[in-house]
Amino acid sequence: AQKVTQAQTEISVVEKEDVTLDCVYETRDTTYYLFWYKQPPSGELVFLIRRNSFDEQNEISGRYSWNFQKSTSSFNFTITASQVVDSAVYFCALRWAAGNKLTFGGGTRVLVKP
Amino acid sequence: DVKVTQSSRYLVKRTGEKVFLECVQDMDHENMFWYRQDPGLGLRLIYFSYDVKMKEKGDIPEGYSVSREKKERFSLILESASTNQTSMYLCASSSFRGGAGQPQHFGDGTRLSIL
Numbered sequence: 770a771q772k773v774t775q776a777q778t779e780i781s782v783v784e785k786e787d788v789t790l791d792c793v794y795e796t797r798d799t800t801y802y803l804f805w806y807k808q809p810p811s812g813e814l815v816f817l818i819r820r821n822s823f824d825e826q827n828e829i830s831g832r833y834s835w836n837f838q839k840s841t842s843s844f845n846f847t848i849t850a851s852q853v854v855d856s857a858v859y860f861c862a863l864r865w866a867a868g869n870k871l872t873f874g875g876g877t878r879v880l881v882k883p
Numbered sequence: 884d885v886k887v888t889q890s891s892r893y894l895v896k897r898t899g900e901k902v903f904l905e906c907v908q909d910m911d912h913e914n915m916f917w918y919r920q921d922p923g924l925g926l927r928l929i930y931f932s933y934d935v936k937m938k939e940k941g942d943i944p945e946g947y948s949v950s951r952e953k954k955e956r957f958s959l960i961l962e963s964a965s966t967n968q969t970s971m972y973l974c975a976s977s978s979f980r981g982g983a984g985q986p987q988h989f990g991d992g993t994r995l996s997i998l
Contacts, residue, residue, distance in 0.1 A: 875924065
């Protein structure tokens, strides 16, 4: 069975602070994909990044960066110099390579105060 | 850009009614999905479809059915709505093309209240 755990339910920061969202996953599959999605107050889930299980390179996209560590089954997400527009719920998700189904974590609500 | 359109943002229905939630995607995606989202539970898969007229149960199919008569449209049906089906419903689609691991693209969601 697959499982994704986002232990932080809510994080509150002041603008320009960095914030790191934790994601820990469980799977018996050797080939899988990990995703991060952002859900702003408007409700739509926005795809942010995909990482496959064979690619452990960290990735940076603007103020966003991702740290994938297979040894600890973690795929953490950092927002650098946070802005009010980053306020949203962020979901980590896991998918087995041969399947269609995404398993989501419970989400972390990020509140960035001005 | 992929566009997934859900027919209603907000919907209020009564217990026992038959409720239809509609979803249309414009990218010729093979896969379509219905999720419900509840506080503290994240997103849970209700049903998905990988082709026209094909469907598979997700984690919580009880009380729901689906219909996919055309590739671009995937309908979720609450046969006899109950108050415990009050939730946010999200539709998504994804492609087979480009190999495994293609991301799912989501609609804006329908916030359904059953009174």
